[in-house]
Amino acid sequence: MAPSRAVRVVSPGQLEVVDVEVAPPGPGEALVKVAHCGICGSDREVFAGTRPAEFVRYPVVPGHEWSGTVEAVGAGVPEEIVGRGVVGQGIRTAEGTPASVAGDTEGWEQEYEETGFTLPGGWAQYLTIPARYLHLLPEGADLRAAAGIEPAACVAEAVLLADVSAGSKVAVVGAGTLGLLAVQLLRGAGCEVTVVHRNDSREELSRRCGAAHYTTTEGAAALEGTFDAVVEAAGAPGVARTSVRLARRGGRVVLTGIPAADADDLSSLELVSRNVHVLTVFGAPTRAWAYAVRAFAAGVLDPTVLITHEFGIEDAAKALDVLGDRSSGALKVLLHP
Structure with missing residues (x-):
């Protein structure tokens, strides 16, 4: 050929x-x-x-x-x-x-x-x-x-690891491609989703993707300790710590971003004393691909x-x-x- x-x-x-x-x-x-x-x-x-x-x-x-x-x-x-x-x-x-x-x-x-x-x-x-x-x-x-299914599969794994259910209050940190695809999947799972982004430029698009609430990183301080799960999709220095602080006691935090450097390392004292469970995603396993393809076929994604x-x-x-x-x-x- x-x-x-x-x-x-x-x-x-x-x-x-x-x-x-x-x-x-x-x-x-x-x-x-x-x-x-x-x-x-x-x-x-x-x-x-x-x-x-x-x-x-x-x-x-x-x-x-x-x-x-x-x-x-x-x-x-x-x-x-x-x-x-x-x-x-x-x-x-x-x-x-x-x-x-x-x-x-x-x-x-x-x-x-x-x-x-x-x-x-x-x-x-x-x-x-x-x-x-x-x-x-x-x-x-x-x-x-x-x-767009490949990046969706990566955040589908985050959704699966977050172990959410209908009615779960979930924060998505970062409104780039991964974050907005995560919003769609979480909304499809029946979650109440709040997007946290560095500025207000992505509010309209976040709501189109299914976000119920939107706040800037600065405004997120008032929401610390209120979310059942947090999906981090920003990959910027400091957002891992921000994500952990947003989770309620016993909540789950799933990190998907890879920052170039992070001076604000996660505090083991914070993690242990608040019993926050931190998980990570690198790539997407088969189960996450299947989840994303099904969501796409169903019109959720x-x-x-x-x-x-x-x-x-x-x-x-x-x-x-x-x-x-x-x-x-x-x-x-x-x-x-």
Whole structure:
């Protein structure tokens, strides 16, 4: 078949759009024609060279927030999935191990491998991936919207770990892509959601996503100790401590952000004396992907409201600049091969 156009980061700061050969899928593999692929802050880290060395391998085709259509399958993969819309897990698990069966990305000793970081990703016209990582979408699904399922899966794991139920009072700290997708999922679970953001710029969008209340970080001090659960999705210095203080005694706090540095370390005295349970999310296990896909199929999850910019892959460098420019108003930026 014809070569695939792809964006490749050769080394930090060096990006090129190239032709790459597309091989037929091997045993257990599927070849996906990529429809859309989101750009994440971690993709900007790959380009800038600020992602920790153990979590990237150059040269690499970035892109882990992708959606597409199965073009062909290899031996051992059901032919009937050809033509189906799909999304796919990025973090690899050791095949046949208990961790793989459980969908636990951390529970089994293995080398870190992930689509778009150490393996070719979705900033390309075609992507080859083991079929066992695919999640089938409903017939006729909006693939533009489906590109938001990957970040939704990450916060779906946070929702599952938060152990909420209908009527739970939950704070979401940070109204970026992850935070707003978390709001949608929590609202879908029947929770009363309060968004805490650094300023008031995201109030309207937060309420569109299902938030019942909104406050700035400054105003959040009056709400300390009032939430059954807190989902942190800001990744900024100090927000982990803010999140813990928002939780009631015995509450749960789930941290998803990775700040560059944090001078305000969590206090073990605060955690123990108030019996606050702190959990963390790195990537999304299979159960979280299944949760996010079901929410998408049910109409609970709608990533389209977060899309602000779209570019072809030839303009990937411009797309990265726009995402990094706070004055652009960019929230979710998509590439469409």
